[in-house]
Amino acid sequence: MQATDASGASRKTVLSVRGVNVSFGSNTVLKDLDLDVYRGEILGFIGPSGTGKSVLMRTVLKLLPRQSGKVWILGHDYENVSDAERMALDMRLGVLFQQGALFSSLTVRENIQVPMREYLDLPQSLMDELTMLKIEMVGLAPQAADRYPSELSGGMIKRAALARALALDPDLVFLDEPTSGLDPIGAAEFDELIARLRDTLGLTVYMVTHDLDSLFSVCDRIAVLGDKKVKAQGTIEEMLAFDDEWIQSYFHGKRARSIVRKDGQPNRAGADAGTMNG
Numbered sequence: 001m002q003a004t005d006a007s008g009a010s011r012k013t014v015l016s017v018r019g020v021n022v023s024f025g026s027n028t029v030l031k032d033l034d035l036d037v038y039r040g041e042i043l044g045f046i047g048p049s050g051t052g053k054s055v056l057m058r059t060v061l062k063l064l065p066r067q068s069g070k071v072w073i074l075g076h077d078y079e080n081v082s083d084a085e086r087m088a089l090d091m092r093l094g095v096l097f098q099q100g101a102l103f104s105s106l107t108v109r110e111n112i113q114v115p116m117r118e119y120l121d122l123p124q125s126l127m128d129e130l131t132m133l134k135i136e137m138v139g140l141a142p143q144a145a146d147r148y149p150s151e152l153s154g155g156m157i158k159r160a161a162l163a164r165a166l167a168l169d170p171d172l173v174f175l176d177e178p179t180s181g182l183d184p185i186g187a188a189e190f191d192e193l194i195a196r197l198r199d200t201l202g203l204t205v206y207m208v209t210h211d212l213d214s215l216f217s218v219c220d221r222i223a224v225l226g227d228k229k230v231k232a233q234g235t236i237e238e239m240l241a242f243d244d245e246w247i248q249s250y251f252h253g254k255r256a257r258s259i260v261r262k263d264g265q266p267n268r269a270g271a272d273a274g275t276m277n278g
């Protein structure tokens with residue numbers, strides 16, 4: 001699908017959400033929500049706690065039902081595809097859930113091979129080879145392959161979970177708060193890794209985050225959830241100038257001061273130094 005942005009440039013849409021409504025009983029979480037994610041971008045998805053960022057990600061992935069609305073992924077109506085098309089589409093998506101969600105009884109190698117076993121029919125030797133490539137790609141030492149999640153640090157768990165999300169060479173990856181729980185240096189390194197993978201693999205990244213550093217240092221665009229819909233989307237510069245109380249206090253509040261300059265422009269040096277997190 002092609003879309004035209006505000007500058008008139010044509011961009012390929014890899015995820016398109018239109019008019020999505022999600023309620024749990026009388027609790028309406030998302031109402032008439034629209035969102036586009038473009039090929040090759042890193043989109044940061046933010047919003048106050050409990051407003052439905054995870055619900056949207058899970059709804060898009062069909063892990064939660066929606067009452068109405070449409071979701072197109074990589075040009076396909078995700079609701080109306082055959083089982084075979086759905087499987088082919090699922091292989092092009094990678095997901096990193098909050099806390100990593102690795103299987104605790106499996107080693108890192110076995111965790112990474114779960115999607116390979118589910119979707120591919122490969123000899124064990126080839127799976128082992130591919131696994132070691134993924135491990136290297138996310139910056140883990142080869143010895144990490146035989147460790148169990150309980151033997152890994154928080155940062156290693158995130159990297160292992162990312163390696164699993166990349167197991168099938170996806171086009172689009174969903175990351176739910178990938179840097180939460182990491183110290184500022186670990187978080188900055190993880191951001192760099194995501195940016196590098198986007199550049200080298202041509203990934204499109206949909207990232208739910210609370211991390212101001214990530215927004216400033218790696219996100220190309222930001223979408224803000226509020227009032228049950230996407231109430232603003234654009235570049236960091238556009239967000240800094242956006243006339244909305246929550247967005248202003250988010251980007252100009254106490255936490256943000258070291259990464260937003262007095263003139264309201266992003267202080268890239270401050271962001272790169274990884275001085276803020278969480």
Ligand SMILES: Nc1ncnc2c1ncn2[C@@H]1O[C@H](COP(=O)(O)OP(=O)(O)OP(=O)(O)O)[C@@H](O)[C@H]1O
Pocket residue numbers: 024029047048049050051052053054055056
């Ligand atoms: N399976 C579910 N059943 C019922 N209510 C749910 C379910 N999942 C989420 N909710 C509700 O949906 C709302 C949004 O939750 P969600 O976890 O998406 O928020 P969030 O924006 O991701 O929050 P945070 O930033 O704190 O992670 C909350 O009110 C939550 O209680």
